[in-house]
Amino acid sequence: MHELPSYERAVDQARAVCGAWFGPQSLAVEHLPAGFSGTLPLLVRANSSAWVLKSFPPATSPERAAWVHRLVRHVREAGVDAVPALLATPDGSTVVRAYDSIWELASFVPGASTAAPTTAQAQAAARALAHIHRAAATLPGEPPRQSPSPALTERVTRAATLVGDPWPGRTAEHASGHDGEFRDAIAARFAVARDLFAAHDGLRVLRGWSGMRPPVMRLQPVVRDVWCDHVLFASRDPAHVAGVIDFHAAGIDTPAADVARLFGSWLPPSDRRSLPLDACWAGALAAYEEVMPLTDQERGLVAALHAMGVVFGLDNWFRWTLDERREFPDQSRALGRIDRLLGELPVAIDFLGERRGGRV
Incomplete structure (x- = not known):
């Protein structure tokens, strides 16, 4: 399994990666529960907005990440607002390559999951x-x-x-x-x-x-x-x-x-x-x-x-x-x-x- 970085190192990486979106401004970063995939999502708060920073799985190609984001943007543009929005950097890209990974910032969705739905x-x-x-x-x-x-x-x-x-x-x-x-x-x-x-x-x-x-x-x-x-x-x-x-x-x-x-x-x-x-x-x-x-x-x-x-x-x-x-x-x-x-x-x-x- 892909080894998860320590929480402290993950936060440091998050701040550095998020500079591509937010520049040098101060960010509040906190961890979110990790899934079975081995990636560690982080909640990033900037100004009055909240975003989830997550890397694609190891060995994901830039072309693969671009295809996924094209699909997400298309579904949202079709009116499906249940799909989180992707934040673009000042140069218009929705992905950032850093620390041998490809990263995205998606809008944070407050809510709860359930394994036993009504x-x-x-x-x-x-x-x-x-x-x-x-x-x-x-x-x-x-x-x-x-x-x-x-x-x-x-x-x-x-x-x-x-x-x-x-x-x-x-x-x-x-x-x-x-x-x-x-x-x-x-x-x-x-x-x-x-x-x-x-x-x-x-x-x-x-x-x-x-x-x-x-x-x-x-x-x-x-x-x-x-x-x-x-x-x-x-x-x-x-x-x-x-x-x-x-x-x-x-x-x-x-x-x-x-x-x-x-x-x-x-x-x-x-x-x-x-x-x-x-x-x-x-x-x-x-x-x-x-x-x-x-x-x-x-x-x-x-x-x-x-x-x-x-x-x-x-x-x-x-x-x-x-x-x-x-x-x-x-x-x-x-x-x-x-x-x-x-x-x-x-x-x-x-x-x-x-x-x-x-x-x-």
């Missing part, structure tokens, strides 16, 4: 995402195209990889090298996942998906990393979406991938947790389609992408922690994410088994 919040978030998609579909130079979904193609490839190296064939030796309670906690969860995978005939299920040929469908610019932490609700009106933040992972894919990512990040009511994702959040899906209708093919893909995301999300966590031995500053949060996926694993495998052969 019906009204889920529908409001779905509408906000639909408005983003509708605007993004008109991005100049990126007309909607017909091609296999990169998200689905990647999951089919992952299915084949996991078939070749399934969890039941791995041993506790994968947990060696970690110290203390975190090591033991990860190893215990891996054992649970391995047993659930075997009990629900996961290997047979994944074999069916590993041989599918992803169908051609509509592709367009999408957010890709849109999940519960990145949708902020207004404090005075909890059913109003104040902001949808962080477009750094944006790319070209089916809008269904974003719907699956957002809906799948929410904790559904207990009486709906055994349902496929599209049925679990039927009201939110209907709200999305009031703005951005989906085809039958796209609608059917939502639950399948989420179910595969549960399996491969767990596989990612076990690979990161047990094989690659990455460190996570907030270990309890990492374990909570793994526990959430473990709880969804049986339903995900059973759903994929019912759709075996890749019928979407």
Whole structure:
């Protein structure tokens, strides 16, 4: 994982980087919670305005950052004010290159995220995402195209990889090298996942998906990393979406991938947790389609992408922690994410088994 700088060094860097926007004026800088991506966002106050300073992931090219910002500006200019504004430097650029990174300043959005939205919040978030998609579909130079979904193609490839190296064939030796309670906690969860995978005939299920040929469908610019932490609700009106933040992972894919990512990040009511994702959040899906209708093919893909995301999300966590031995500053949060996926694993495998052969 990209190593986070110390808080003091991060603040010093922030002041230096912000000089490109604000010059030598005095700035108030404070830290914001870091996500799993390894970047440390900072809140910058200048005069009466508040901005979030954040760097793009390491190795991001200037061309890639420029494309993301072109998308963000286009969506805002189309009237979607839930997307934060980008601040330009005096020379008109919205990015600054410094300390081997590419930086941006986006308007600070006061609000709170939730992993367990009310019906009204889920529908409001779905509408906000639909408005983003509708605007993004008109991005100049990126007309909607017909091609296999990169998200689905990647999951089919992952299915084949996991078939070749399934969890039941791995041993506790994968947990060696970690110290203390975190090591033991990860190893215990891996054992649970391995047993659930075997009990629900996961290997047979994944074999069916590993041989599918992803169908051609509509592709367009999408957010890709849109999940519960990145949708902020207004404090005075909890059913109003104040902001949808962080477009750094944006790319070209089916809008269904974003719907699956957002809906799948929410904790559904207990009486709906055994349902496929599209049925679990039927009201939110209907709200999305009031703005951005989906085809039958796209609608059917939502639950399948989420179910595969549960399996491969767990596989990612076990690979990161047990094989690659990455460190996570907030270990309890990492374990909570793994526990959430473990709880969804049986339903995900059973759903994929019912759709075996890749019928979407």
